[in-house]
Amino acid sequence: MQSQCQIIASPLNYTGGKARLFPQIRPLFPDYINTFVDLFCGGCNVGINTKAERYYYNDISEPLIGLYQTFLEVSEDELISDFDRIINSYNLSDSTKHTYEYYSCNSSEGLAAYNKSKFENIRDDFNALTQKDKYYYELFYMLIVFGFNNQIRFNKNGQFNLPVGKRDFNFKIRRKLSAFLKVLKKQKPVITNIHFNDYDMSHLNDDCFVYCDPPYLIATAAYNENGKWTEKEEYELLGLLDRLNAKKLRFALSNVLSHKGKENKLLKRWTEKNRYKVHHLNFGYTNSNYHTKDKVNLSDEVLIVNY
Numbered sequence: 001m002q003s004q005c006q007i008i009a010s011p012l013n014y015t016g017g018k019a020r021l022f023p024q025i026r027p028l029f030p031d032y033i034n035t036f037v038d039l040f041c042g043g044c045n046v047g048i049n050t051k052a053e054r055y056y057y058n059d060i061s062e063p064l065i066g067l068y069q070t071f072l073e074v075s076e077d078e079l080i081s082d083f084d085r086i087i088n089s090y091n092l093s094d095s096t097k098h099t100y101e102y103y104s105c106n107s108s109e110g111l112a113a114y115n116k117s118k119f120e121n122i123r124d125d126f127n128a129l130t131q132k133d134k135y136y137y138e139l140f141y142m143l144i145v146f147g148f149n150n151q152i153r154f155n156k157n158g159q160f161n162l163p164v165g166k167r168d169f170n171f172k173i174r175r176k177l178s179a180f181l182k183v184l185k186k187q188k189p190v191i192t193n194i195h196f197n198d199y200d201m202s203h204l205n206d207d208c209f210v211y212c213d214p215p216y217l218i219a220t221a222a223y224n225e226n227g228k229w230t231e232k233e234e235y236e237l238l239g240l241l242d243r244l245n246a247k248k249l250r251f252a253l254s255n256v257l258s259h260k261g262k263e264n265k266l267l268k269r270w271t272e273k274n275r276y277k278v279h280h281l282n283f284g285y286t287n288s289n290y291h292t293k294d295k296v297n298l299s300d301e302v303l304i305v306n307y
């Protein structure tokens, strides 16, 4: 079992991120992991908190992977001074220097009213960039930090299209970024940007561990709004996990067996057929609703493992 210590939360505040759930997941991981593969790394909440000798991160989102490459290649000091320069040049709020009152805002409404037009200027400039260089990914991170609920969403034409959010590059997110960068740089992960189906597993041997946290078939998130995760992808992933199992490679799959009254029957049947072990995690099971009639809103969050 991996030991308990403080969790580093992703500085992307990633939708569907496992930061809150990770304390329950970590004890279920193998004791010793030589090579850790996170096939759907998203905000990297899992890998950044997992002890291994080598790390492989993958995600289908190109800007996300480009951002991590930039995090790896550029020093922390340079990143922070570039972010501060962007914030100054666009005249965005800086709550590390001034109070909300200074910006004629209050904490509950946040800084959206002050930042709206400035954020739209960054977004327009970002969407007009043709070269995906360091500056592109730095602007992208600023869009996440100043954007709505820190989410990432692009339209069909590849244009970032979320509105401004309530917060800025405040002390809390700076602290998260700094802690994350330090670990990421130490880990020196191999980072790839491919569809999970095209991922080359041939280099993996029996002290590897493959973690999968795909979009959930029965729940929606911004990265799955265009219905990119369907039964087809679900079957393909389960097939891949079966192939790993046949090669005696360990895997763990995060998912929900039921969510808001819906059931993932396909996943349930597959788990039972292969006798994989299902760990039920109590995410969302607050005392207030567990014993009430509100069961329909509960999620059966699980970690399915083959070891």
Ligand SMILES: C[S@@+](CC[C@H](N)C(=O)[O-])C[C@H]1O[C@@H](n2cnc3c(N)ncnc32)[C@H](O)[C@@H]1O
Pocket (backbone or CB within 6 Å): 010, 014, 015, 016, 017, 018, 019, 039, 040, 041, 042, 043, 044, 045, 046, 058, 059, 060, 061, 194, 195, 196, 197, 213, 214, 215, 223, 229
């Ligand atoms: C639930 S999120 C992962 C969150 C992550 N575990 C964390 O804690 O931050 C699922 C991720 O799968 C990625 N994804 C969706 N389809 C994919 C595919 N076909 N191949 C690889 N990654 C994919 C999405 O971009 C998204 O980042």
